[in-house]
Amino acid sequence: MSAEYVLQMNHISKRYGENTVLNDVTLTVRPGEIHALLGENGAGKSTLMNVLFGMPVIHSTGGFEGEVLLDGEKTHIASPYDAMHKGIGMVHQEFMLLPGFTVTENIKLNRELSNKNMFSRFFGRNLETLDMKSMSSDARKALDSVGMNIDEFTRVEGMPVGYMQFVEIAREIDKTGIKLLVFDEPTAVLTESEATQLISVMKAIAQSGIAIIFITHRLDEVMAAADSITILRDGKLAAKRDKKDTTIVELAELMIGRKGEAMVSTEPREVPAGNVALKVRDLYVDMPGEEVRGVSFDVNEGEILGIGGLAGQGKLGIPNGVMSLYAADGDVEIFGEKLKLGNASNALRAGIAMVSEDRKGVGLLLDQSIEDNIVFNAMQIKDEYLYKIGPMSLKNAGAIRQVANQMIQELDIRCFGPTQHAGTLSGGNQQKVCIARALVMKPKFLFVSEPTRGIDIGAKKLVLETLVKLNREQGMTIVMVSSELQELRSICDRIMIVSEGKLVDTLLPSASDADFGLAMSGIKPGEHEEKGGDAQ
């Protein structure tokens, strides 16, 4: 290894259409070092890795600017397969293992060793007989090097998750000529002891001269494992640090940062303390990708409570679980009355409304008019806006038109009129229709999930202002879930941070960036001194 760096990615910029996702980012990795890559969701970590692996999504959208150097030589990586040949491997966050195959078969998948036989002479390599013996001895060697004493003939099916992670690593190590390994959130699914073992394995791999890029959101693990750290924020390089020159608090601050000024300013006020509006105890929600694993909290009447955290950590699961849109288990009380989970209409009848994060899927009937969308739930759940004639019920067109017009005016929905189809509205206006639909239910309690996702700044401001107005003027209790910390901090009274399906901490909007950053990586502020101490 003559070059100083095994990998240099210099001045990488990438645009998807108008949208710049990477802006002049530089990443350099030395041979045999563990280099942590930090950043919030959307900071550009995955795009940078897509560039490194030559993913089709990069090439099909016009490529990227900047250059990639491997061992000091400029290279062009055409495809993930090409990346593999050039010695770059990936340990996936979701396991790329076949459950019905043995450990050996998985490690050697599509790189099988085989012997010639009489058919293969005529029909080519594909008909060569597999050489299980040498395959398994190779597998054994790879497993030993990651410290796994599991039998190489065990099937992957039914193995503990931690083992699968190590099998995956063993597969990458078994590839000849591997120079650089990318670990994408490897510890997310591991228990604490497994994570510790993983980190020691990573260190052993690095000792053998293979460089490692370690993508994670757990800052304590970064401090424990990494030699140097690159932090991305909003597609830009926020900082590059060596571990010895930095602290966990500084990393947290760099990761969160201040993103401009608050869009909506609210009068500072005391956190409303009074009756408990919603009491959640020990909530588990099986929402794929957003699992909630035992969350308890109270929402006071009249407050705006924010729920924040990184994507995939379970913050979306909380409102979806309470509304029973996904299978949920736990005790929920609403205004002192027990709420039975399992059927969404229970929650709606109890006076809870929700503006879903999935506007197009759950939220709106895109082929229906705005007015039908607005009164849909009220009609179905509360039997409002209907004439009753014997067993039949007919739509009360006059009342529907009236409430629709009123909502259009109040929420400033930009449309041609109440009969326009919802699908033809812009994202921001669709969001307002969703809010209007929640409001005609006259809810006492409102869940708003990712209300500003995918809408422009003006519409964002209006949506947030609407929420504040509802809260201040009608005293509505609101729980808002958002990935945009800045939004939460601008309108919420308290903010809960969720990580790995669990509640880490409840913070005031005025808490420091570092506190939020640490909480998002699963460390309760105040605890980090001991934990950080461990790491050093």
Next chain:
Amino acid sequence: MRKTDVRTFLRNNAVTIMFVALCLVCMVYSGQSIPYVMYELFGRLSRNAFIVLALIIPIVAGMGINFAITIGAMAAQIACLWVIEWGVSGLPGLLLAAGMSVPIAAFFGFLIGKLLNKMKGQEMIGGLILGYFANGLYQLLFLFIFGNLIPLKAPGLVIKGSVGVANTIDLSTERGFKYALDGLWRVDFGTGLYIVCGVLALATIVSMLLKKSNVKRGAITLVGLAACCGLYQIPAVSGLFAMVQVPMATFLVVGALCLFNLGLMKTRIGQQFRAVGQNRTVANASGINVDRVRVIAIVISTVLASWGQLIFVQNMGSFQTYGAHEQVGLYAGAAILVGGASIRRATNSQALLGCILFHLLFIVAPSAGKNLFGDAAIGEYFRVFISYGVIALALVMHAWSGIQKKKNPAEALRN
């Protein structure tokens, strides 16, 4: 623990167990003698096992039951027609037909594979509908193009004064190849049993000597084979098989296909079939060309199915020009499911067991229906009803086992 083992076994083999029970009941009520049933069974087994075995590879490759083997059967029938037209009879005729159906079936298989790649996850319904669609083209070919645009000269292929190929194609004339394979080497059951046992014993001993297999298992095999031969010495047992004539050559071909299926799974491409069958995303991530592997699986299956249909028609001696292929996919699919295969997992032994059970029911159901309800049509009704029912049941059970795993998802998170 033991109790749940039994329950899992019952659940996993529900279809097979149900079928065994049904066969036994029908056998009792059919009043047919066992020697006759055995005679029929061996005949049907020899002509049908091959096509059922042709279904295994697509199942392993995760494409479910390849109902499009119907199209393979069509390829065989096209080849058949021309071999008769040219007047190549006997074994050369069969071999020529087999050779000719390879490019035709492979081409069709390639097209089917390409299409099924566009509808991943819906291969079974796709194959089924494709079979119906191809039937239309087949009719166009046989009704309008052959015999009209391309004249056929062989007697009996076109009825004078009518349009298109005749309703029935007869292979028992001097131009045909009836029994070309079956008739090569026919022995009575006892001889067949001794030969098979002898060969298996020899193979076991050789592999033991070469230290390729476990001595203990080899010894058990040898004892088992000896017991089979010993059992046959009892007149009561041998009497059951008195009527059976074993077409050794046909069973040899079936055995060769079993070996082919086994051997293929031990090669690179076999490993790729299995990988693609389990998870396309993972296979793709490891650099396997998933689409190509799936096309290969369908091509192999279609070619094998066309050979299977040839074996079928040479045994029957004639076939319905416009109908012989229609039920092929359905019956073969039902048979393999009866043997305990699922739409995700299938083995040679499941295919053979399924074939035996399915045809056993076919033999005994009509007369059981007649004896019980006074009408053979009711038995006939039963067997059609059952073949559709088995497929539906297998699909439901496949969905059901998926649901079972996800019974209480939120609570499961607690652990």
